[in-house]
Amino acid sequence: MAFTRRQILAGLAGLGVVGLGAGGVRYWLGRPENVATHDYELIAAPFDLELVLGHLTPAWGYNGLAPGVELRCRQGERLRVRFINKLSEPTTIHWHGIRLPLDMDGVPYVSQLPVLPGEYFDYNFITPDAGSYWYHPHTTSSEQLGRGLVGPLIIEERESTGFRHERTLSLKTWHVDEEGAFTPFSVPREAAREGTRGRLTTINAVPNPTLELPAGQVVRLRLLNLDNTVTYRLNLPGGEARIYALDGNPVKPRPLGKDYWLGPGMRIDLALKVPAAGVELSLRNGPLRLATLKGVASSEAPGEWPAALPANPVAEPDLVQAETLRFNFEWTAALAPESAQGGRAKYWQINGQAWDINDKTCADRPIANLKLGNHYIFVLRNMAQYQHPIHLHGLSFKVLDSDRKSIIPYFTDTYLLGKNETARIAFVADNPGVWMFHCHVIDHMETGLMAAISVA
Ligand code: C2O
Ligand code: CU
Ligand code: CU
Known part of the structure; x- marks a missing residue:
């Protein structure tokens, strides 16, 4: 594992904090030993992160890391996380892509009250589906994320898969200047367009890292886009x-x-056949290098492509009996100049x-009321020139089809709806709750592009 020195230091500092918080509980890879009540203690707190060499950025992280500590659980088992808020403002944790009960979904005033500074909250749910997921707050999102x-x-x-090696690559493009100071997370004229972009692209908080991988082996690369704004063209x-898994x-x-x-x-799981020792590949975003993947000598016999991963237990929608609902994603910036009432302007609907x-009561007015157990087709229509990663909780x-791309139908929690695209998705409404339905460009979500879908 190619740790950089500064990440190890950050990690140790974080675990030190955890040890104190838990009254002497010892940790091994972030998992406490001999604790009956939870599997992980997760602490949100400010810390200094060296993103730009020689400069410190006043980051907020989980267990002293940003992106936060990697949490792991086995499919079908219960994940129990004691979350402690050591920030100076309220927060929550949302478990993106996990099909869980509403009261564990981390949406303030819908799932739970915000966790106040100094408080803790125990998250506890079964993880029905295997794969690469992520977690983040659902409060003051542009700044907290x-x-x-x-x-x-x-x-x-x-069951064990055919993969013997894997790496997690968390992508994020930070809103920092050349000295590591934060620049605005959200700028109105950008929020009304593609969203406010950061400047410094990183993988696991390191700009342009070199990852050493065992030559000749097949490695599972879990690529996670944890950014507020950027679509990476991998x-x-x-x-x-x-490609072995999508989202x-x-x-x-x-x-x-x-x-x-x-x-x-969004996330993608790739299998990579690692080139010979000394050979380097560029993982890129369009023409820009994100990371160098480098083969290093390995004593293992060369790896073969593993079999497909087993499907998750997601119910198959019946398109014949499904009811069709239409959702238009609209740009209204021309109609809504900077809000006069002091709140966030609304550019999207x-x-x-x-x-x-x-408005804490928005979720009381769902945009659709679905009947528990029924089947639905949603027609998603993007009326704008900007793309929207449309995400549904719970x-x-x-994804069935699109008027712009050829789709091989697949299950997901987030679909990137392109400029002026219309796509159809379908599902069985088998999880009761009030589920957020929003664009994952955080600027868009915070300026109107969110709704609640009720399933009862
Ligand atoms: Cu990552 Cu409301 O979601
Ligand atoms: Cu989510
Ligand atoms: Cu959007």
Whole structure:
């Protein structure tokens, strides 16, 4: 594992804090020993992070890391996290992509009250699906996620897979200047367009890292887009890579192809056949290098492509009996100049409704009321020139087709709806609750592009 020195230091500092907080509980890889009540203690706190060499950034992290400590759980088992808020403001944790009960979903005033400074909250739920997921707050999101409160959540398959090696690569483009100081996380004129972009792209908080991988082996690369704004156009010129899962859900393995657009909140699991020792590949975002993947000598026999990953237990929607509902994602910036009332301006709406991020009662007015157990097709229509990674909490949906791309139907929790695209998704409404339905460009979500879907 190619740790950098500064990440190890940050990690040790974080675990020190954890040890104190737990009254002497000892940790091994972040998992406490001899604790009956929880598997992980997760502490959100400010800390200094060296993103720009020689400069410290006043980040917020989980257990002294940003992106936060990697949490792992086995599929079908219970994950118990004692979350402690050592920030100076309220927060929550949302478990992106996990199909869980509403009261564990981390949405303030819908799932739970915000966790106040100094308080803790015990999250406790079963993880039904294997795959690459992540966690983040659902409060003051542009700043909290922007400062680093994002982290990987890996749910391991029930049975062992053919992968003997894996790496988690958390992508984030930080809003920092050349000296590591934060720049604004959200700028109105950007929020009304593609969202406010950061400047410094990193993988696991390191700009342009070199990852050493065992030559000749097949390595599972879990790529997670934990950024507020950026869609990474992933490509790996000259590399032998196959897609094994999208947003946690297995697909029939296929070559990575020319490029894959990974929108905010989305994940892709690739199998990479690592080149010979000394040979380097560039993992890129369009023409820009994100990381160097370098083969290093390995004594193991060369690896073969593993079999497809086992499907997750997601119910298959019946398109014949499904009811169709339509959702238009609209741009209204021309109609809504900077809000006069002091709140966030609203630049976006769904079917004529803009979510008000400061109104605690929005979820009382769901945009759709679904009947528990029924089947639905959603027609998602993007009326704008900007793309939206559309995300639904609490449920996984199947992407059926699109008027712009050829789709091999697959299950996901987030679909990147392109400019002026119309796509159809379908699912069984089998999890009761009031589920957020929003764009994962945080700027868009906070300026109107969110709604609640009720399932009862
Ligand atoms: Cu990552 Cu409301 O979600
Ligand atoms: Cu989510
Ligand atoms: Cu959007």
